[in-house]
Amino acid sequence: xxxxxxxxxxxxxxxxxxxxxxxxxxxxxxxxxxxxxxxxxxxxxxxxxxxxxxxxxxxxxxxxxxxxxxxxxxxxxxxxxxxxxxxxxxxxxxxxxxxxxxxxxxxxxxxxxxxxx
Numbered sequence: 001x002x003x004x005x006x007x008x009x010x011x012x013x014x015x016x017x018x019x020x021x022x023x024x025x026x027x028x029x030x031x032x033x034x035x036x037x038x039x040x041x042x043x044x045x046x047x048x049x050x051x052x053x054x055x056x057x058x059x060x061x062x063x064x065x066x067x068x069x070x071x072x073x074x075x076x077x078x079x080x081x082x083x084x085x086x087x088x089x090x091x092x093x094x095x096x097x098x099x100x101x102x103x104x105x106x107x108x109x110x111x112x113x114x115x116x117x
Contacts, residue, residue: 007054014040017059025063028088038064041071043093044100051107058100060093 007013018034025032025039032039041062046053062070069077070093082088 005056007056010037010040010054013054013056013059016056017061021061024061025066026061027066027090027092028063028085030063030066030085032061032063034061036064038067041067043096044104045071049100049104052100052104055103057096057103060096062093 005016007016014037017040021034023031023034039061041060042049042053043058043060044052049058052058065081066088069081070090078090082090
């Protein structure tokens with residue numbers, strides 16, 4: 001059985017993500033304000049995957065611009081952003097998304113235990 005940390009609320013989840021963070025986006029390395037909730041992005045959207053909303057592994061620290069582009073942007077906007085910030089690695093998000101989709105599939109087969117924090 002696979003175990004995932006699940007928190008009581010987003011506030012405690014985000015606080016746990018701040019610990020050990022260097023204050024930089026996991027995608028581009030840009031500085032981020034860890035007090036800004038826009039810097040905490042759900043890899044799998046919390047509306048579509050509510051059972052993963054409070055799972056730490058489903059959160060990635062990003063610059064608010066990156067969050068907006070991934071939630072509402074286009075492939076063209078991603079390319080333009082990468083031109084402006086060449087260190088941006090959108091694949092980091094994509095790989096995490098694949099991992100979270102696997103976790104979602106396991107969860108649907110009741111092979112995951114959520115550990116309350």
